[in-house]
Amino acid sequence: MGLAKAETTEKQEIGAYPIADKSKKLYMSFMYVTFGSLLIGGLMGLLQTLVRSGKITLPWGIGYYQILTVHGVILALVMTTFFIIGFQFTLMEKSVGMSDKQRKLGWLSFWVMLIGTIIAATIVLLGKASVLYTFYAPLKGHPLFYIGLALVIIGSWIAAFVNWHQVAVWKKKHPGEKTPLPAFMVTINMIMWFIASLGVAVAVLVQFIPWSLGYASTINVLLSRTLFWYFGHPLVYFWLLPAYMTWYVIIPKIIGGKIFSDALARMSFVLLLFFSIPVGFHHQLTEPGIHPTWKFIQVALTMMVVIPTLMTAFSMFATFEITGRKKGATGMFGWLKKLPWKDVRFLAPFIGMVGFIPGGAGGIINASHQLNTVVHNTIWVTGHFHLTVAFVVILTFFGVTYWLVPHLTGRKLTPQLNKLGIIQSIVWSTGMLIMSTSMHIQGLKGGPRRSEFSEYGGTAQAQEWIGYQLAQAVGGTILFIAILLMIYIFVKMAFFAPKGETAYPLAQEEPDADPTPAWFDNWKMWVGITVALILFAYSIPVFDLLQNSPPGSPPFAWPIGNQ
Amino acid sequence: MASETKKKHDNKKEPNLKGTLASVMFVLAFIVVSWFWVFGIFVTR
Amino acid sequence: MHLHKYEKIWLVFGIGSLILFMVILGYGAFWKGTHPQSHGQIIDPNNVEAYDAFKPENLGVTKVDEGRYVVNIVASAFNYDFGVDDEGNALKHLRIPKGSNVLFQITSPDVVHGFNVAGTNVNMMVEPGYVSKMETVLDTPGEYTIVCNEYCGVGHHLMFGTLEVYE
Incomplete structure (x- = not known):
């Protein structure tokens, strides 16, 4: 901290740079893949809920687990990553600018990710890798599936390096100034993503690829799972942080307000970086090979990651209340009436925020050590992450789409499209509420996740589960209608809406806001603490599992229908 | 420097955030009730 | 700040x-x-019968003492092996008297499975190379569905059994 030149930094305009025309094509390319993935993945989701209702069976020998793998990979890994990297690039160019060379590397990251996606998706569609998006060993998918996934991750790393370079170049030109808030947030998210995805990269490159190619005869199953979940939990924060970016720096502008606190926003992102990685064991609580004390320690660290979200909840309400009161609101909740309910750019992310109340509560329950046995691998968990990712995060991303796409294509969000967007948000919410709630209840009653329709020998419990699966099929159908609506709106905004200027809504600080401490730009310290926490949480248990390993497992291809 | 910043805080009126406090407390109540509900299921099973 | x-x-x-x-x-x-279960007990997945509990004759429910039972199971794609009845037919149904103390011991010779006695706290991952163990008291009579709740392949949803807690 002593290294910083000044104790605090001066105000600055956020988003001073225009997005170059050359860049717009790149960012739209990320959006095309996003919405193409939404359509394909959503169709798979619809089919799953219909199959699980017991009313239909899939034609042409298509396997349930094949479409389940497509659904998970294409939505959880592909759609989210393409949207996030594209959106983050726009935040970076607006706040710190982008050079031609950086743009070229941006294209490289796009193509590497796209080629990886096409390889992995083709293999899954051919039925050669029905291993689900978690690809747990020793189920063996085709080697090209793992290679495709590795390319997606490597492509995302290129984007991370470009983002860091953008900040570094800007910092050189602006000595002593704080990194603009959007760029700060993107940098944090990409540091988290890079450190986390090293785990899955090691698993894929060192364990899965040689083993699936036959160069290694066995695999250490528990190590591969531990590396996966070392990545798997920060993965969900990689989805969530861009939603937080929207809430912190976009939403205040849309509602006509200012950023509540630049320093607190940075603080919550730093805490998210610290505590989103050393917590993977909370996905492995019911596994036999990890010492319970280390599970408990990671549960405690998981509780720590709740704190920045508590701070975020306060900041959001405070932004709404301060803005409302400035517009003349009185009483305890008068400010609610001053919010722009008829503006889809606000409404969609707002519904998402509300969804995060039960979503977050469910997350705390899942991570609560022995309480996890009530819900582990039941469909409650599926309900939980559809509520958090497919509701909170995706509605926020849709909220971004309504202004980002017209901004990039030089078109307008017409009042009709705005209205259609509001209808879309309500239809989506209705479908997700029905589906997610019935999944939560069925899970508490023991219904398993990731399972094709089954009567389980005709037990009374299984009969009860099927009732909830019917409700999920209703919710899934409504959701698919909402997806078609969203695709229609996207195509309209991309190609057909009237030409015009659409603003990129970035909020500013209050003119008399407290200055932000300069030590927030001490990246070495943040990375150092993050690495120290990871070493603390993982060194001993990983050493222990390597020391006390059972014989490794050979590849099993026949359980997923391969020879 | 530090005392200067402190003085600035004292002079500046804090915004009225009554509604915010009420809202976040409602959120917390929801979290606590949900948690104890599932905890109850765990204990009685 | x-x-x-x-x-x-x-x-x-x-x-x-x-x-x-x-x-x-x-x-x-x-x-x-x-x-949650965390015994860290290691076993050779290629030879689970070397471990006493998983010898064919020891599978299923064994009464070890008054009110104390052990249930040994081998979970493989896509079947729970509860042992055989007197005629040599595979058992699909476990019976435990109400209020007994039950120790479940499960392992997998192939891929990762789940073991959930639905509606109870008996919910474990079953991984090749490890013995999953959990001790519990089953107090509520009724028929419980045992389900594999970790994806193990195309027959995952056909991997089940039942457990009856009787008065």
Whole structure:
């Protein structure tokens, strides 16, 4: 901290740079893949809920687990990553600018990710890798599936390096100034993503690829799972942080307000970086090979990651209340009436925020050590992450789409499209509420996740589960209608809406806001603490599992229908 | 420097955030009730 | 960095609740022994019969003492092996008298499976190379569905059994 030149930094305009025309094509390319993935993945989701209702069976020998793998990979890994990297690039160019060379590397990251996606998706569609998006060993998918996934991750790393370079170049030109808030947030998210995805990269490159190619005869199953979940939990924060970016720096502008606190926003992102990685064991609580004390320690660290979200909840309400009161609101909740309910750019992310109340509560329950046995691998968990990712995060991303796409294509969000967007948000919410709630209840009653329709020998419990699966099929159908609506709106905004200027809504600080401490730009310290926490949480248990390993497992291809 | 910043805080009126406090407390109540509900299921099973 | 007075109150209550959760969980886990299963018992997945509990004759329900039972199961794609009845037919149904203390011991010779006695706290991952163990008291009579709740391949949803707790 002593290294910083000044104790605090001066105000600055956020988003001073225009997005170059050359860049717009790149960012739209990320959006095309996003919405193409939404359509394909959503169709798979619809089919799953219909199959699980017991009313239909899939034609042409298509396997349930094949479409389940497509659904998970294409939505959880592909759609989210393409949207996030594209959106983050726009935040970076607006706040710190982008050079031609950086743009070229941006294209490289796009193509590497796209080629990886096409390889992995083709293999899954051919039925050669029905291993689900978690690809747990020793189920063996085709080697090209793992290679495709590795390319997606490597492509995302290129984007991370470009983002860091953008900040570094800007910092050189602006000595002593704080990194603009959007760029700060993107940098944090990409540091988290890079450190986390090293785990899955090691698993894929060192364990899965040689083993699936036959160069290694066995695999250490528990190590591969531990590396996966070392990545798997920060993965969900990689989805969530861009939603937080929207809430912190976009939403205040849309509602006509200012950023509540630049320093607190940075603080919550730093805490998210610290505590989103050393917590993977909370996905492995019911596994036999990890010492319970280390599970408990990671549960405690998981509780720590709740704190920045508590701070975020306060900041959001405070932004709404301060803005409302400035517009003349009185009483305890008068400010609610001053919010722009008829503006889809606000409404969609707002519904998402509300969804995060039960979503977050469910997350705390899942991570609560022995309480996890009530819900582990039941469909409650599926309900939980559809509520958090497919509701909170995706509605926020849709909220971004309504202004980002017209901004990039030089078109307008017409009042009709705005209205259609509001209808879309309500239809989506209705479908997700029905589906997610019935999944939560069925899970508490023991219904398993990731399972094709089954009567389980005709037990009374299984009969009860099927009732909830019917409700999920209703919710899934409504959701698919909402997806078609969203695709229609996207195509309209991309190609057909009237030409015009659409603003990129970035909020500013209050003119008399407290200055932000300069030590927030001490990246070495943040990375150092993050690495120290990871070493603390993982060194001993990983050493222990390597020391006390059972014989490794050979590849099993026949359980997923391969020879 | 530090005392200067402190003085600035004292002079500046804090915004009225009554509604915010009420809202976040409602959120917390929801979290606590949900948690104890599932905890109850765990204990009685 | 300045915190609004109400934000301080909020963080005190918010963090306080998280600490309360941890104290309750920690008391249960370390003093009452309700940790999720974590025995770390290693086994050779290619030769599970070398482990006494998983010899064919020891599979299924065994009464070890008054009110004490052991249930040994081999979970493989896509079947739970509960042993055989007197005629040599594969068992699909377990029976335990109400209120007994039951120790479940399960392992997998192939891929990862789940073992959930639906509607109870018996919910474990079953991984090749490890013995999953959990001790419990089953107090509520009824028929429970045993389901594999970790994806294990195309027949995953056909991997089930039943457990009856009788008066």
